[in-house]
Amino acid sequence: MWPAPYADRMPSEVEYSRCLDPGKYQVLHERLQLWAAVVVKAGLGRVEAAQGAVWRDLLPERDLRAATPTATWWLRPSSTSALPLLVVAHRQEGGVWMGAGDPAVPVVRLPVCGCDACDDGGALLAGELDDRVLDVLGGSFTHVRLGDARVVGVADGWSTNSDLAGQDVERLLAEARSGRSPHHVVHGTPWG
Incomplete structure (x- = not known):
């Protein structure tokens, strides 16, 4: 390095x-x-x-x-x-x-x-x-797509390309991780 x-x-x-x-x-x-x-x-x-x-x-x-x-x-x-x-x-x-x-x-x-x-x-x-x-x-990576908007959750936080409020992002990620999201979600379980 x-x-x-x-x-x-x-x-x-x-x-x-x-x-x-x-x-x-x-x-x-x-x-x-x-x-x-x-x-x-x-x-x-x-x-x-x-x-x-x-x-x-x-x-x-x-x-x-x-x-x-x-x-x-x-x-x-x-x-x-x-x-x-x-x-x-x-x-x-x-x-x-x-x-x-x-x-x-x-x-x-x-x-x-x-x-x-x-x-x-x-x-x-x-x-x-x-x-x-x-x-x-x-298993912490979560990707939610809402039209052109993207929300990505990781172990140490989240990011989005939209102007969604923080509580809305948190709600979207919680729904995605629990399998209750109506949006396109990419999320998986831990490997081990």
Whole structure:
């Protein structure tokens, strides 16, 4: 892992338009492969090649033209009630996309921005990746779609692309997790 390069200074303007070492983000894909090895060894799931462009729904339309995955694979749970995890290594910034469910909905894209100025260091990225994997494996990941609005719940909080009030988001997530939601929901049980 590499340290946060801007812990003691602000990045320069030129650092917002470049990434001098996109290969450093390969460690994220390698970390996901380690997660897969642990899950398989524990008997909680299996690795399976992802066929076709199952990853396309993980990206906003504007990013599809530039998308060039270098590897795509599933981490499938042994339990039929748990969510599978889709892993996509990509050329842009050398990072990863992760999705949950089949068909997959977005879990996280790391790095969010691969420019040098937005680099928060390897430890922060690895922690974010681990948290999102644990959200899926632990059964806390919940994705609710209401038309164009999306609500995503994870172990340490929630996010939404809408202007829903906090109590409305909490209610939607509670309904989704209890199986009472009238909306499209992607949610599963813990893997173990």
